[in-house]
Amino acid sequence: xxxxxxxxxxxxxxxxxxxxxxxxxxxxxxxxxxxxxxxxxxxxxxxxxxxxxxxxxxxxxxxxxxxxxxxxxxxxxxxxxxxxxxxxxxxxxxxxxxxxxxxxxxxxxxxxxxxxxxxxxxxxxxxxxxxxxxxxxxxxxxxxxxxxxxxxxxxxxxxxxxxxxxxxxxxxxxxxxxxxxxxxxxxxxxxxxxxxxxxxxxxxxxxxxxxxxxxxxxxxxxxxxxxxxxxxxxxxxxxxxxxxxxxxxxxxxxxxxxxxxxxxxxxxxxxxxxxxxxxxxxxxxxxxxxxxxxxxxxxxxxxxxxxxxxxxxxxxxxxxxxxxxxxxxxxxxxxxxxxxxxxxxxxxxxxxxxxxxxxxxxxxxxxxxxxxxxxxxxxxxxxxxxxxxxxxxxxxxxxxxxxxxxxxxxxxxxxxxxxxxxxxxxxxxxxxxxxxxxxxxxxxxxxxxxxxxxxxxxxxxxxxxxxxxxxxxxxxxxxxxxxxxxxxxxxxxxxxxxxxxxxxxxxxxxxxxxxxxxxxxxxxxxxxxxxxxxxxxxxxxxxxxxxxxxxxxxxxxxxxxxxxxxxxxxxxxxxxxxxxxxxxxxxxxxxxxxxxxxxxxxxxxxxxxxxxxxxxxxxxxxxxxxxxxxxxxxxx
Amino acid sequence: xxxxxxxxxxxxxxxxxxxxxxxxxxxxxxxxxxxxxxxxxxxxxxxxxxxxxxxxxxxxxxxxxxxxxxxxxxxxxxxxxxxxxxxxxxxxxxxxxxxxxxxxxxxxxxxxxxxxxxxxxxxxxxxxxxxxxxxxxxxxxxxxxxxxxxxxxxxxxxxxxxxxxxxxxxxxxxxxxxxxxxxxxxxxxxxxxxxxxxxxxxxxxxxxxxxxxxxxxxxxxxxxxxxxxxxxxxxxxxxxxxxxxxxxxxxxxxxx
Numbered sequence: 001x002x003x004x005x006x007x008x009x010x011x012x013x014x015x016x017x018x019x020x021x022x023x024x025x026x027x028x029x030x031x032x033x034x035x036x037x038x039x040x041x042x043x044x045x046x047x048x049x050x051x052x053x054x055x056x057x058x059x060x061x062x063x064x065x066x067x068x069x070x071x072x073x074x075x076x077x078x079x080x081x082x083x084x085x086x087x088x089x090x091x092x093x094x095x096x097x098x099x100x101x102x103x104x105x106x107x108x109x110x111x112x113x114x115x116x117x118x119x120x121x122x123x124x125x126x127x128x129x130x131x132x133x134x135x136x137x138x139x140x141x142x143x144x145x146x147x148x149x150x151x152x153x154x155x156x157x158x159x160x161x162x163x164x165x166x167x168x169x170x171x172x173x174x175x176x177x178x179x180x181x182x183x184x185x186x187x188x189x190x191x192x193x194x195x196x197x198x199x200x201x202x203x204x205x206x207x208x209x210x211x212x213x214x215x216x217x218x219x220x221x222x223x224x225x226x227x228x229x230x231x232x233x234x235x236x237x238x239x240x241x242x243x244x245x246x247x248x249x250x251x252x253x254x255x256x257x258x259x260x261x262x263x264x265x266x267x268x269x270x271x272x273x274x275x276x277x278x279x280x281x282x283x284x285x286x287x288x289x290x291x292x293x294x295x296x297x298x299x300x301x302x303x304x305x306x307x308x309x310x311x312x313x314x315x316x317x318x319x320x321x322x323x324x325x326x327x328x329x330x331x332x333x334x335x336x337x338x339x340x341x342x343x344x345x346x347x348x349x350x351x352x353x354x355x356x357x358x359x360x361x362x363x364x365x366x367x368x369x370x371x372x373x374x375x376x377x378x379x380x381x382x383x384x385x386x387x388x389x390x391x392x393x394x395x396x397x398x399x400x401x402x403x404x405x406x407x408x409x410x411x412x413x414x415x416x417x418x419x420x421x422x423x424x425x426x427x428x429x430x431x432x433x434x435x436x437x438x439x440x441x442x443x444x445x446x447x448x449x450x451x452x453x454x455x456x457x458x459x460x461x462x463x464x465x466x467x468x469x470x471x472x473x474x475x476x477x478x479x480x481x482x483x484x485x486x487x488x489x490x491x492x493x494x495x496x497x498x499x500x501x502x503x504x505x506x507x508x509x510x511x512x513x514x515x516x517x518x519x520x521x522x523x524x525x526x527x528x529x530x531x532x533x534x535x536x537x538x539x540x541x542x543x544x545x546x547x548x549x550x551x552x553x554x555x556x557x558x559x560x561x562x563x564x565x566x567x568x569x570x571x572x573x574x575x576x577x578x579x580x581x582x583x584x585x586x587x588x589x590x591x592x593x594x595x596x597x598x599x600x601x602x603x604x605x606x607x608x609x610x611x612x613x614x615x616x617x618x619x620x621x622x623x624x625x626x627x628x629x630x631x632x633x634x635x636x
Numbered sequence: 637x638x639x640x641x642x643x644x645x646x647x648x649x650x651x652x653x654x655x656x657x658x659x660x661x662x663x664x665x666x667x668x669x670x671x672x673x674x675x676x677x678x679x680x681x682x683x684x685x686x687x688x689x690x691x692x693x694x695x696x697x698x699x700x701x702x703x704x705x706x707x708x709x710x711x712x713x714x715x716x717x718x719x720x721x722x723x724x725x726x727x728x729x730x731x732x733x734x735x736x737x738x739x740x741x742x743x744x745x746x747x748x749x750x751x752x753x754x755x756x757x758x759x760x761x762x763x764x765x766x767x768x769x770x771x772x773x774x775x776x777x778x779x780x781x782x783x784x785x786x787x788x789x790x791x792x793x794x795x796x797x798x799x800x801x802x803x804x805x806x807x808x809x810x811x812x813x814x815x816x817x818x819x820x821x822x823x824x825x826x827x828x829x830x831x832x833x834x835x836x837x838x839x840x841x842x843x844x845x846x847x848x849x850x851x852x853x854x855x856x857x858x859x860x861x862x863x864x865x866x867x868x869x870x871x872x873x874x875x876x877x878x879x880x881x882x883x884x885x886x887x888x889x890x891x892x
Contacts, residue, residue: 050769051768054768065692066753067699067752067796069699069756070692070698072698075697126769126770128772129772129778130764130765133819133823134775136781137782138781140779140781142776164697164795168792175759175764176760179761210745239698273665274666278694281695382696382716382720382722449769449770496677496681540680548688548745550688
């Protein structure tokens with residue numbers, strides 16, 4: 001497989017401008033002759049659909065939820081970064097670029113990250129104009145807060161509901177185009193296969209989740225904005241429906257999957273409370289602005305937190321990282337929490353640390369804290385039954401985001417011509433670790449400001465044969481989807497889909513979670529195929545394929561996770577270094593920090609499907625750093 | 637804790653449904669939906685089809701979940717979606733009746749799942765600011781007094797779950813529509829299309845067969861995001877003003 005990143009060269013400040021000028025344009029009158037499919041309606045898919053339709057393309061947008069407004073982008077709490085420097089604190093496009101490359105532990109492309117930082121300022125403008133009610137100063141200007149991994153305040157926010165407000169902005173722009181007839185929306189419709197004809201992506205096969213009808217849609221290009229694969233862990237902060245099916249089926253049709261082992265563990269989630277638990281809930285990282293994280297100094301100290309005097313508390317992040325303190329990046333904060341819990345100093349069930357607001361309440365008053373975090377505090381109390389104004393919150397890391405995804409070039413096109421991947425579904429901008437408030441930025445950058453330019457270049461340069469639903473490749477894809485549905489219903493086994501998902505998740509969390517090692521990964525690689533085999537013999541899916549059948553939907557998603565999880569462990573095993581969210585216990589500094597190996601592993605791993613039962617092929621895209629020179633990340 | 641649940645089971649929109657009783661073992665740390673997960677695992681093990689219900693984020697923000705518990709939309713806990721409702725608010729021996737949202741504009745698809753696409757069509761009719769990508773001025777060129785930004789945010793917090801419609805004896809969509817009209821109407825960005833927005837959205841509401849608002853206030857009582865009745869007053873004011881100042885437009889869109 002030939003990986004051509006197509007990254008421009010020359011001065012980084014002008015790369016995107018020069019590149020954009022060289023992209024071919026589609027004449028406005030011709031745009032209406034092209035049909036584009038967008039799968040997913042979150043920040044990336046929603047913004048792309050709206051923008052492509054504004055440009056004049058005919059768009060079909062698909063989502064499995066009942067409305068495009070429900071995509072999981074909606075759950076992002078904290079904010080969105082932009083290099084506006086409105087706070088006059090020394091921010092710049094270059095600094096956002098620098099922080100993101102460094103925060104990603106030098107495993108992202110410089111050209112992509114610089115473009116992202118440049119576009120960040122346009123995103124804020126666009127969202128304000130749409131009516132996103134960002135937080136404001138009394139003078140009427142936009143306000144900011146700080147986030148982990150940065151020493152400037154560049155995060156824009158709308159209370160603790162920034163993702164919701166940005167998504168509603170994109171959703172309203174999308175609904176406007178639906179009203180104008182430029183976008184046809186297909187809610188409650190799930191993509192189950194990609195149609196590739198003459199080596200180009202030409203459409204998708206979908207299942208209508210209400211009627212069960214399997215049908216094909218043909219187009220000139222296909223865009224996947226289908227989010228991340230965090231639910232491979234079963235317990236994650238992702239929505240229950242979030243899945244890897246679209247990107248996995250695209251992988252099996254020829255799109256390379258990059259860096260699947262780069263997963264992000266978010267340090268501030270509500271700890272697990274029991275076996276019945278269905279998901280984990282995130283507490284925004286913004287809480288680390290004012291909350292102080294600590295555990296007792298003594299292992300096994302079971303006193304209630306308010307009876308432990310200050311001198312017997314270990315504010316371990318402030319101690320270990322005096323310059324960033326509680327605002328170290330997510331991977332560092334998560335590993336530090338795991339370390340103190342491994343020492344037996346965890347609180348609650350033993351898997352938890354305190355996030356304490358007592359000092360903030362003294363400094364800002366209860367009202368001041370309420371103004372900043374009321375909805376988060378309320379949510380914590382609803383879930384745990386404890387009042388965080390009185391007792392410290394208990395938090396523990398959980399899977400939250402996946403940096404890996406479909407490999408894309410600078411145009412956001414995968415290794416299948418005409419197939420694009422945007423937002424969390426691709427691997428492009430965050431390297432081995434994503435900084436807080438950067439996911440929203442990337443999703444919207446891809447959808448509003450990158451894809452709409454680059455897709456035109458492909459359409460203008462490519463001659464596409466006219467095809468229809470009767471084409472052999474279309475019928476073949478439809479048949480394979482129908483066959484899978486039939487197979488699920490015929491197994492009539494004893495175990496539920498959820499029980500397999502839970503077992504897979506526990507295995508992946510234990511062996512390929514916050515810390516990984518060779519023996520564990522090898523164990524996982526031998527256990528996952530066994531579990532998969534049992535799944536295909538013993539899963540129980542009731543009902544029929546011609547109706548709303550939630551077990552059937554889940555069966556398809558879990559079947560894909562059972563394959564995806566294996567690739568993820570393989571990728572983790574082959575990357576013999578620690579970087580960002582990928583922490584291999586064998587590779588750490590004497591202080592327990594991640595130790596990269598730039599000589600051997602400064603590349604993006606792009607896995608190529610080799611066929612059923614065959615080991616996938618590893619292709620490498622070397623990464624070079626001209627501007628931000630790789631160094632041991634230090635937040636001390 | 638042991639609960640008796642009477643759940644509305646309906647195989648599809650074309651078939652009739654009925655209440656079926658079930659018993660379930662739960663514990664107080666579970667969320668309500670986790671309790672239903674347990675029930676569904678039990679049903680599956682017995683070879684009975686699980687209960688269908690909409691849910692996704694389980695963090696109270698996506699708006700997917702929602703049904704009636706003992707006649708109350710989203711159940712007994714104020715300002716709380718069902719996914720965030722925990723079993724500690726119930727006691728062993730309780731009998732609960734679970735029914736889908738009840739409204740003509742929200743037809744039942746299966747069990748507790750309803751079709752809320754009417755809400756999307758109301759937004760498509762006018763719930764937006766027409767600003768194509770790329771045409772925006774600098775973010776700080778538009779100054780917005782903090783109190784207006786805050787009040788706009790209060791209205792924008794709506795998650796589109798449909799509880800307001802389900803709770804309303806008239807099945808009116810006034811709180812939902814008023815929330816969008818207020819969110820945008822309170823901001824300078826929303827002013828150029830303010831009249832047109834009110835006319836078009838209200839016309840769409842009528843077309844979707846939602847009932848009329850008669851100021852009962854059940855919607856505000858069950859709203860998990862605490863959207864205030866004030867948004868309905870704002871919608872009515874904008875609509876009335878738009879009818880007077882845009883008589884031709886009003887005649888065209890609304891036949892008045």
